[in-house]
Amino acid sequence: xxxxxxxxxYLVETEFEDxxxxxxxxxxxxxxxxxxxxxxxxxxxKGKHGLxxxxxxxxSQVNADQFDALVIPGxxxxxxxxxxxxxxxxxxxxxxxxxxxxxxxxxxWVPASAGILKGRKVTGSRGIRDxxxxxxxxxxxxxxxxxxxxxxxxxxxxxxxxxxxxxxTLKEKRxxxxx
Numbered sequence: 001x002x003x004x005x006x007x008x009x010y011l012v013e014t015e016f017e018d019x020x021x022x023x024x025x026x027x028x029x030x031x032x033x034x035x036x037x038x039x040x041x042x043x044x045x046k047g048k049h050g051l052x053x054x055x056x057x058x059x060s061q062v063n064a065d066q067f068d069a070l071v072i073p074g075x076x077x078x079x080x081x082x083x084x085x086x087x088x089x090x091x092x093x094x095x096x097x098x099x100x101x102x103x104x105x106x107x108x109w110v111p112a113s114a115g116i117l118k119g120r121k122v123t124g125s126r127g128i129r130d131x132x133x134x135x136x137x138x139x140x141x142x143x144x145x146x147x148x149x150x151x152x153x154x155x156x157x158x159x160x161x162x163x164x165x166x167x168x169t170l171k172e173k174r175x176x177x178x179x
Contacts, residue, residue, distance in 0.1 A: 002171050004032030009067040009094075011087065011110070012039050012055055017075030018047035019156050020104050024071060027163040033069075033170070038062060040084040048075050060086030064093030069170060074105025074125060074155075082113035092116060095149075100173060102166045104153035108132050111150075121145070123152045149173075 008028055012021060025035055039045060039055035046052050070091065072078065081087045091114040094101050103111060108124040109131060111117055118136030129139050144153045144161035146169045153162030 002031050003028065003167070003174065006031075006033040006069065006170060006174065007067045008033045008035050009062065009070045009090065010035050010037050011059075011070070011072050011077070011081055011107075012037055012045050012053045013077035013080040014045050015076035015080075016045060016047045016053065016073050017077075017105060017156065018049040018051040019159060020073035020075065020107075020153075021047065021053055022051060023159050024073070024102070024104070024163050024166060027167060028071075028170075031167055031170075036062075036067070038087075038090070040080065040087065045077070058086055059084060059090045062086075062090060064090060064097050064099060067094070067099065068173075069100035069102065070094045071102045071166075072104070072107035072110050074107045076106070078106045078109040082110045088114045098149045100149050100151060100166075100169055102151040102153075102162070102169075104159070104162050105155050108152075112137075120150065121147045121152075122150075123154045125155055 037055045041058045095116045105125045112135035121140045122132045122137040143158040144165040151166045
């Protein structure tokens, strides 16, 4: 329970990648993090493989001051999330406050659309490689890594590495902030 009390915003939209949403979420909850699921509007969303997730509120109803970290899963949901002003404002706010932003697979579309990737190292699904490079990022072919306050994961097969990197980053940030 090393992350007890940590407030994590977790994005979702229609056709999220089921495992990229549920596995890291459960891992963070196992560590004691408090998860708030956010989307373009409150409601239930269906994943690519049939699992569902319920968004408690719209991104336009929250701000970065309310959270310690943000997780963006992949699937096709990032293509919908990146069109929402509230989502982009939340991502920019988390970035400007240097709060942890964790991104896996196609989730990179959201910070790309938020305009925060220039000069940063990124990874994700090879399907978005050109989009990330065109957003000014440097592409890295690695299962998972952390650079600054951003945690990156490549694809479903890399979820264990992504979870380890995310939890370690949040624990380290918490320990540093507590001093």
